[in-house]
Amino acid sequence: MELKSMILGHFLVVSLALNAGLLYKDYSKGKHKSQHTFIFKNESLVTKMAFLETNKAPLTEVIDLDHGDPTMYEKYWQQLGDRTTVVIPGWKFISYFSDKRNLCWFLEPEFGDAIIRLHKLVGNAVTDDRYIVVGTGSTQLFQAVLYAVSSPNASEPINVVSAAPFYSVSLLELVSLLELLSSLELLCSYPLITDFLKSGLYKWAGDAHKLEKDNKPYIELVTSPNNPDGSSRQSVVNNKQGILIHDLAYYWPQYTSISSSPADHDIMLFTVSKTTGHAGTRLGWALVKDHEIAKKMTEFIVLSSIGVSKESQIRAAKILQVLSDSHENKDHFKESQPFFHHSYNLMAKRWKQLRGAVKTSKLFSLPEFPHGSCAFSGRNFASQPAFAWLKCEGEIEDCESFLRDHNILTRSGKHFGDSAKYVRISVLPRDELFDQFIDRLSALNST
Amino acid sequence: MELKSMILGHFLVVSLALNAGLLYKDYSKGKHKSQHTFIFKNESLVTKMAFLETNKAPLTEVIDLDHGDPTMYEKYWQQLGDRTTVVIPGWKFISYFSDKRNLCWFLEPEFGDAIIRLHKLVGNAVTDDRYIVVGTGSTQLFQAVLYAVSSPNASEPINVVSAAPFYSVSLLELVSLLELLSSLELLCSYPLITDFLKSGLYKWAGDAHKLEKDNKPYIELVTSPNNPDGSSRQSVVNNKQGILIHDLAYYWPQYTSISSSPADHDIMLFTVSKTTGHAGTRLGWALVKDHEIAKKMTEFIVLSSIGVSKESQIRAAKILQVLSDSHENKDHFKESQPFFHHSYNLMAKRWKQLRGAVKTSKLFSLPEFPHGSCAFSGRNFASQPAFAWLKCEGEIEDCESFLRDHNILTRSGKHFGDSAKYVRISVLPRDELFDQFIDRLSALNST
Numbered sequence A, B: 001m002e003l004k005s006m007i008l009g010h011f012l013v014v015s016l017a018l019n020a021g022l023l024y025k026d027y028s029k030g031k032h033k034s035q036h037t038f039i040f041k042n043e044s045l046v047t048k049m050a051f052l053e054t055n056k057a058p059l060t061e062v063i064d065l066d067h068g069d070p071t072m073y074e075k076y077w078q079q080l081g082d083r084t085t086v087v088i089p090g091w092k093f094i095s096y097f098s099d100k101r102n103l104c105w106f107l108e109p110e111f112g113d114a115i116i117r118l119h120k121l122v123g124n125a126v127t128d129d130r131y132i133v134v135g136t137g138s139t140q141l142f143q144a145v146l147y148a149v150s151s152p153n154a155s156e157p158i159n160v161v162s163a164a165p166f167y168s169v170s171l172l173e174l175v176s177l178l179e180l181l182s183s184l185e186l187l188c189s190y191p192l193i194t195d196f197l198k199s200g201l202y203k204w205a206g207d208a209h210k211l212e213k214d215n216k217p218y219i220e221l222v223t224s225p226n227n228p229d230g231s232s233r234q235s236v237v238n239n240k241q242g243i244l245i246h247d248l249a250y251y252w253p254q255y256t257s258i259s260s261s262p263a264d265h266d267i268m269l270f271t272v273s274k275t276t277g278h279a280g281t282r283l284g285w286a287l288v289k290d291h292e293i294a295k296k297m298t299e300f301i302v303l304s305s306i307g308v309s310k311e312s313q314i315r316a317a318k319i320l321q322v323l324s325d326s327h328e329n330k331d332h333f334k335e336s337q338p339f340f341h342h343s344y345n346l347m348a349k350r351w352k353q354l355r356g357a358v359k360t361s362k363l364f365s366l367p368e369f370p371h372g373s374c375a376f377s378g379r380n381f382a383s384q385p386a387f388a389w390l391k392c393e394g395e396i397e398d399c400e401s402f403l404r405d406h407n408i409l410t411r412s413g414k415h416f417g418d419s420a421k422y423v424r425i426s427v428l429p430r431d432e433l434f435d436q437f438i439d440r441l442s443a444l445n446s447t
Helices: A001-008 A047-054 A071-079 A111-124 A136-147 A171-177 A189-197 A291-305 A310-330 A339-361 A400-407 A429-445 B001-009 B047-055 B073-080 B109-122 B136-149 B171-177 B188-195 B291-305 B310-328 B341-360 B399-406 B431-446
Strands: A016-020 A020-023 A085-087 A131-135 A157-164 A202-207 A218-223 A242-247 A265-271 A284-288 A371-373 A379-380 A385-391 A422-426 B014-018 B021-025 B086-088 B129-134 B158-162 B202-207 B220-225 B242-247 B267-271 B284-288 B371-373 B380-382 B387-392 B424-425
Touching: A071 A339, A071 A429, A085 A310, A111 A131, A111 A284, A111 B220, A131 A136, A136 A171, A136 A218, A136 A242, A136 A284, A136 A291, A136 B291, A157 A189, A157 A371, A157 A385, A189 A202, A202 B158, A218 B220, A242 B310, A284 A291, A291 B136, A310 B310, A339 A385, A339 A429, A371 B220, A400 A422, B073 B341, B073 B431, B086 B310, B109 B129, B109 B284, B109 B310, B129 B136, B129 B291, B136 B188, B136 B242, B136 B267, B136 B284, B136 B291, B158 B188, B188 B202, B310 B341, B341 B387, B341 B431, B387 B399, B399 B424
Parallel strands: A157 A202, A157 A218, A218 A242, A242 A265, B158 B202, B158 B220, B220 B242, B242 B267
Antiparallel strands: A016 A020, A085 B086, A131 A284, A265 A284, A371 A379, A385 A422, B014 B021, B129 B284, B267 B284, B371 B380, B387 B424
């Protein structure tokens, strides 16, 4: 009953027509002090409010696709009702420890089991003879790897590289960017995360293609599929001195085809937020071959936060198990599709809409991806990434500004070491916002 | 029903008499794959197993009081039944955002409300006109403050100091200590947390009393009550160039008397683990006066983990609200005492037992604390800290080794920059373990 009222509350959006424009007021913020009330907010509200303050009387609502908040997934989990509901009594999780016999002693065994089951179901990564290290999102895990593979006694910091285009914001840019409310993802740039503490252990050294061939140790980050351009990637330096970190956050069958042989790299990073959409849970995991690296990563996470929320782990364990159930026990899920089928179809639909709008408007273009056969689904399809790498064609030189003039907020290609003719657009907002975006983009040819 | 069976499961400890000694076997680890099963482990099991392997046939079970796992609190929350149970549907907390209009946009409003209510109830800290920044434990918040108050453009790292004795483990010691299973708290040393990334922004500079008076900026950490010795502290450098961080983790009425005027410092750190015992929840909060510092702390937490688990926050909100209810709506809690009364009494009982055992054995001494009038409870009492700072009297020079010979694991005073005649002992384990410890300590005079 309480659950029902929460779900109803979720749809409480009150709209008021003000002046010539549309302005949403977020009443859910109000004075609901009940501990069970979930405060639901219109995704683009605050950005829009700020926008309205500085830009008088815009004619349309602002559509914020600048950050990759994966709210698209909300609807699926709502459809599943209370299958994924967790109940946690107050006396649980008092202790720091989850399993003292595990190298990563703060990993909840249930979460570890759910991760292994999911990888075996999808076939996207080898889990046998791997250590699982859990982190507060893959952001923390990336830093844990840097700490684990660098040497405290080295005379200079080890170089960290990645093949361009990668997501790049400098510390200098950060200062001004922080003024923006939409700075969330701007912060999550690997160069910035690497350098923000001015560590003497490691430093960002830019494009992997430009790394000097000097036989010094280095760390190469391989993000595949890549953010922002969705391309499949492999390491480019290929020197024996290199340590590879594979960020496989988007290597799931709703985004790209899964190869017939599971990924088998030394260090592989995954995150719940890109798998199931639960970004607020702040949970990632690393599959690590080497015992010493796994141990030092664990050490980093102890030093940085003495472990990881057990509540998040228990909840994610449940969600991942139900996800696997939705594929392996289809009979029990008659009311809804298996998770990856549903999310594949939704991504396919959105990319079709997007390509349609681009074709209609004639102002833009999108990258084409090679088709691949997916060993998980049996489908043959081209990647349908979580972000679209949109290019303004013709005379539009600053695509971000152009779209902003039409109240569409995106991220300029210049933050990725590429041309301002490109923007990155999130394909993961709620349906309503994405549909509005498609309508507006399609209409842009006539303006 | 499920809850009952979990509580029953919690007491499943199977003991087997083996050889001359007692050895516990942890059956609960077994193959329970149910997602609701809570795996309960005997706290000292693993340490003991490792000990048994290297030390043949000890006569008694090992009592591990080396780390401060606050399992003492489990029983109280069990007594409260499902008042503090949280129910979280699977579709909640998809988004990164909790409240986009808040400077700390990943702070769940419910958790913020619960923090303010609790501080107003206890009167231990000013919350008016303060920013609340939430972190993955106070460990992450401490690092957030270092980042926030240091300058990226400074020619050298800013000095971080604290008055001795403080908890100190060097990076060099760390390497060997990591081999120990009980290394958890060893890692949580402020000097180590400050220096482990060799940041160019800040560096640990040791004892605050020894800081050079050169008018350079510095950061002084004031832990009050202090870990390990339980003393009340104030800043010692007192120079206009200084930035003070007050770690008030133990400033709660079960440990020490609360002053009639709430603490009113610029930066105050608290943690759920020392307040209610929920260490596994990994949650802390900072009360911050300055807007810019609060903003940069938020920035650090975004760069380090893109926010903080929403599940932990929702659960902690509920627990803190019920805690406040237990004091403000006593009529509804007839089956159990208000939280701080219960935990004050338990700490008082334990310290009485401890002082009794010390008196009986004649081998040890404990610090005496001045009495203070508690504005919260109206009681006049001497501090009863979460850790006991025990001294071996007479000819015992290495107190840790002496106790280890009697299968009591503690932390040597040398890790706190003090004499090996001292050890730090956790006063927060489960009842059974604490009672065993008291029995063994009392008996030590005859050995």
